[in-house]
Amino acid sequence: MRPLSxxxxxxxxxxxxxxxxxSRADRVIAHLRxxxxxxxxxxxxxxxxxxxxxxxxxxSRPIVREAMKTLAATGLIEMAVGRRATVSPLxxxxxxxxxxxxxxxxxxxxxxxxxxxxxxEIAMVGLAATRRSDAQAAELQRIVGEMAVRLDDFPxxxxxxxxxxxxxxxxxxxxxxxxxxxxxxxxxxxxxxxGIERWAATPELHRVQRLHEELVATIVARDADxxxxxxxRHFDDAIRVMFGAIVPASVGRGGExxxx
Amino acid sequence: MRPLSxxxxxxxxxxxxxxxxxSRADRVIAHLRxxxxxxxxxxxxxxxxxxxxxxxxxxSRPIVREAMKTLAATGLIEMAVGRRATVSPLxxxxxxxxxxxxxxxxxxxxxxxxxxxxxxEIAMVGLAATRRSDAQAAELQRIVGEMAVRLDDFPxxxxxxxxxxxxxxxxxxxxxxxxxxxxxxxxxxxxxxxGIERWAATPELHRVQRLHEELVATIVARDADxxxxxxxRHFDDAIRVMFGAIVPASVGRGGExxxx
DNA sequence: AGGATCAAACCTGTCTTACAGCACGACCCT
DNA sequence: AGGGTCGTGCTGTAAGACAGGTTTGATCCT
Numbered sequence: 001m002r003p004l005s006x007x008x009x010x011x012x013x014x015x016x017x018x019x020x021x022x023s024r025a026d027r028v029i030a031h032l033r034x035x036x037x038x039x040x041x042x043x044x045x046x047x048x049x050x051x052x053x054x055x056x057x058x059x060s061r062p063i064v065r066e067a068m069k070t071l072a073a074t075g076l077i078e079m080a081v082g083r084r085a086t087v088s089p090l091x092x093x094x095x096x097x098x099x100x101x102x103x104x105x106x107x108x109x110x111x112x113x114x115x116x117x118x119x120x121e122i123a124m125v126g127l128a129a130t131r132r133s134d135a136q137a138a139e140l141q142r143i144v145g146e147m148a149v150r151l152d153d154f155p156x157x158x159x160x161x162x163x164x165x166x167x168x169x170x171x172x173x174x175x176x177x178x179x180x181x182x183x184x185x186x187x188x189x190x191x192x193x194x195g196i197e198r199w200a201a202t203p204e205l206h207r208v209q210r211l212h213e214e215l216v217a218t219i220v221a222r223d224a225d226x227x228x229x230x231x232x233r234h235f236d237d238a239i240r241v242m243f244g245a246i247v248p249a250s251v252g253r254g255g256e257x258x259x260x
Numbered sequence: 261m262r263p264l265s266x267x268x269x270x271x272x273x274x275x276x277x278x279x280x281x282x283s284r285a286d287r288v289i290a291h292l293r294x295x296x297x298x299x300x301x302x303x304x305x306x307x308x309x310x311x312x313x314x315x316x317x318x319x320s321r322p323i324v325r326e327a328m329k330t331l332a333a334t335g336l337i338e339m340a341v342g343r344r345a346t347v348s349p350l351x352x353x354x355x356x357x358x359x360x361x362x363x364x365x366x367x368x369x370x371x372x373x374x375x376x377x378x379x380x381e382i383a384m385v386g387l388a389a390t391r392r393s394d395a396q397a398a399e400l401q402r403i404v405g406e407m408a409v410r411l412d413d414f415p416x417x418x419x420x421x422x423x424x425x426x427x428x429x430x431x432x433x434x435x436x437x438x439x440x441x442x443x444x445x446x447x448x449x450x451x452x453x454x455g456i457e458r459w460a461a462t463p464e465l466h467r468v469q470r471l472h473e474e475l476v477a478t479i480v481a482r483d484a485d486x487x488x489x490x491x492x493r494h495f496d497d498a499i500r501v502m503f504g505a506i507v508p509a510s511v512g513r514g515g516e517x518x519x520x
Numbered sequence: 521a522g523g524a525t526c527a528a529a530c531c532t533g534t535c536t537t538a539c540a541g542c543a544c545g546a547c548c549c550t
Numbered sequence: 551a552g553g554g555t556c557g558t559g560c561t562g563t564a565a566g567a568c569a570g571g572t573t574t575g576a577t578c579c580t
Contacts (some may be wrong), residue, residue, distance in 0.1 A: 004344060014341055025329070033364060036364060036365065037364055040366075041365065042365055043365060051516070056354065058273040062322045062325075063325075065322075065326060066326055066329045067326060067329075069285070069326045069327075069329045070329050070330070070331070070332070070333040071332050071333075071361075072334050073329070073330040073331075073333035073334050073356065074329070074334070074357045074358055075358055075361055075362075076364070076365070087365055088366075089365075089367060090358075090361075090362040090367050090368065094334065094354075094358050095355065095358065097334045098334055098335055098350075098354050098355065098439075099351075099436070101331075101334055101335055101336040102335075102350040102435065102436075102439075104293060104296055104297055104336070105301065105302055105303060105336070105347055105349075106300070106302060106351075107294065107303070107349060107350050107435055108350065108435050108436060112434045112435060112436050113436065115387075115434055115436075116434060116436045116437060116440075118435075119380065119383035119384055119387075120379065120380060120383060122383060123379035123380060123382060123383040124379060127375075127379075146451065174372045174375055174376060175367055175368050175372060176359070176362075176368060176372050176375075176376045177376060177379075179358075179362075180376075
């Protein structure tokens, strides 16, 4: 079991030193990606054990773990105690981490995130209107109805608000839009719920609900242009309320919580 | 130096087992994020050495490395041989990895990526028109001029095409849009260059160049609506050409290369 | 036959110790 | 001033060990 020791030494002599992509950990990463591709692995499928991989490659297990931690951090695999790693489906948490990191180092602020969220959700909603299934249209109508009876229960309202946006993303049929919307949900969910109970039953919330209802009507009607216009109205209203005179302190606290 | 051994044992007894977020590696991650926040570290700033961190936390160095590999994979830090890790600026490579992983496991295809790219670049271009600086407008004009004299040199043309899109993203003033566009550039650059030399000096390329020129004129004129419309025409044309009868084989090869 | 229990095997998370090689700054020489 | 050398700081990796979680198959009971 000495698969790599000799070629690696030779490679080092010929190239005179460390080459980009030549670390042992990077080799493990390449091996695992190749293994996944060659075997057509799909989310939920199991990988070989760390010990097996280490033996097969002649690399020590801690380095295999480092490589796998990298793949886990970018969402390709999922590691768990006592179980072999599995292939993981695309999800929003990775992008959430990336964005939160950027906020942490002061390169991005909540306004940037909100602006991108607005751009993306407006961009995708026409697709949702065009592509939604009957079941998705019915689900959107059900959600907006649940929201209507929760105008005095803001946390409950927010839960359905989240579902509404996720269902819209799902209706686009593009997993990447789903990932983005999921990331936004995770980023904004805390700041939307902390200390915002006072939003219940306000004129603002009633107005937001009307905008939601209009939006869903456009989706049901498969009217992409109307959907785009309705989503614009919805976000412009939400942004004005969120960043207007009343809310900054609350968003500021949320931002700090996001940095902890 | 026994900072964690006792509280960790106590925590384990009270909670009756492993709790989410309670792994040693996760503790290191939390510690480093806190360190970055408390010290206001910015891109380029150095972190303590692995050995120092391990001593400070009473955790073994391989686990510190695992944690740091995770943070490196999500773009917060950058690790290098012989040097302490540094805080890393936001960049597109992370998202590129995420998307390529999703393609690798068959959850996303090139069409999804292109569709999102279209949606996002159209969404952002109005912002670019509104916010661009005089220098950025001049740069865009210079780029489009450089493209005009490279209609018979496709690889050269592509280089400036990339710069054009990156400059537009920069003009939005939103780092998140820059990250997205950078990721798209990296994902599509290979498939755009492999075996596509035959595109040089074709009627298609001339048409694309005219669309580029129209687009830049709208940016220079600070006309957000015209910019949005021009970008739509540009992408609709590009997508029709890319996914039309002539190109599928080439894109298919690029996709396979992406999976290697 | 089906369900519960238990032991063994498989597996991950972490630690310790050690060594090879890279990066950087101080110092010396030309 | 510029280049070379050396020492110190630092990362990348290996080997071996142990604690504890998960899975699987055998056995027993109803």
